[in-house]
Amino acid sequence: MSNRSIGFFAALFGVLLILGSSLFIVSQTQQAIVLQFGELRRVIQDPGLKIKIPFIQEVTIYEKRVMDFDLPATDITLGDQKRVRVDTYTRYRINDPIQFFKSVKPANEFGTARRLEALVGSTVRNVLGKVELRELLSEKRSKIMHQINTEVKALTKGLGLEIIDLRIVRTELPPENRPAVFNRMNADLQRYAKQNRANGDEKAQEIRSTAEKERTILLAEASRDAQILRGEGDAKAIATIAETMGKDPEFYGFYKSMETYDAIVGSETTLVLSTESDLFKYFSHPERVLR
Known part of the structure; x- marks a missing residue:
């Protein structure tokens, strides 16, 4: 092979080497940053064939897609001093590559996992350290998870990461602690039930006392109103009687005698009276009635 051919192939190899070092591809699921001597030059978000300065600039590719991070199972002491083993699952993406x-x-997947392990682990430990086991196993769990998500999102915002979701996958008691925790939970529930019953009895007594007080007041008011009405009736009756006596005293005597007859006749009381008695004057002298 002649020197000209060798030179041609060497030049062709050099051109191909330069082109290979100058061109790179960014796919639709990727984003890239271009560094020159370790300093950031540009960010590439659009997919396609891209160019860089060979041997001077270097390219770092990052994922655009949502990625997963599983925090290893961690033993955590809750607010009621119960220990649980918690597994968390985090979904995130790099939203700010710079x-x-x-x-x-x-600045890679390993570094991301290390930072998330520290941030997620400390946040979960701090939040769960203030709640009780029964709260974690109740409808309050969603509120607790919302608090954890909010705090982790705030901590990772400055890292160029966006937390899509963070969940507690599993919560269980360490095997060696289960009997003691179950006994303690049973005692707590019994104490809670007794407290509820005591509060219920107190409330019932309060309701009964209030009802009895209201009943006494209503009866007193009803008795007062009855006395008033009775007094008004008696006053009207006395006025009517007085008016009747003034007009016809004989008729009033007849009316009162009829009332007396009605009370005596048919009663079990035996009275021996003379027919000449004033009480029976209307029987012995009926002409007085017709007069």
């Missing part, structure tokens, strides 16, 4: 490159060292 901030991610500056904040996470090394």
Whole structure:
């Protein structure tokens, strides 16, 4: 092979080497940053064939897709001093590659996992350390998870990471602690039931006392109103009697005698009276009635 042919192939190899070092591809699921001597030059978000300065600039590719991080099972002491083993599952993505490159060292999946392990682990431990086991196993669980998500999102915002979701996959008691925890929970529930019953009895007594007080007041008011009405009736009756006596005293005597007859006749009381008695004057002298 002649020197010209060798030179041609060497030049062709050099051109191909330069082109290979100058061109790179960014797929639709990726984003890239271009560094020159370790300093950031540009960010590439659009997919396609891209160009860089060979041997001077280097490219770091990051995922755009949502990625997963599983925190290893962690033993946590809750607010009621019960220990549980918690597994968490985090979904995240890199939404700011520049901030991610500056904040996470090394700026790769390993460095991300290390930072998330520290941040998620400490947040879960701090939040769950203030709640009780029965709260974690009740409808309050969603509120607790919302608090954990909010705090982790705030902590990772400065890392160029966006937390999509964070969940507690499993919560269980360590095997060696289960009997003691179950006994303690049973005692707590019994105490809670007794307290509820005591509160119920107190409330019932309060309701009964209030009802009895209201009953006494109503009866007193009803008795007062009855006395008033009775007094008004008696006053009207006395006025009517007085008016009748003034007009016809003989008729009034007849009316009162009829009332007396009605009370005596048919009663079990035996009275021996003379027919000349004033009480029976209307029997012995009926002409007085017709007069």
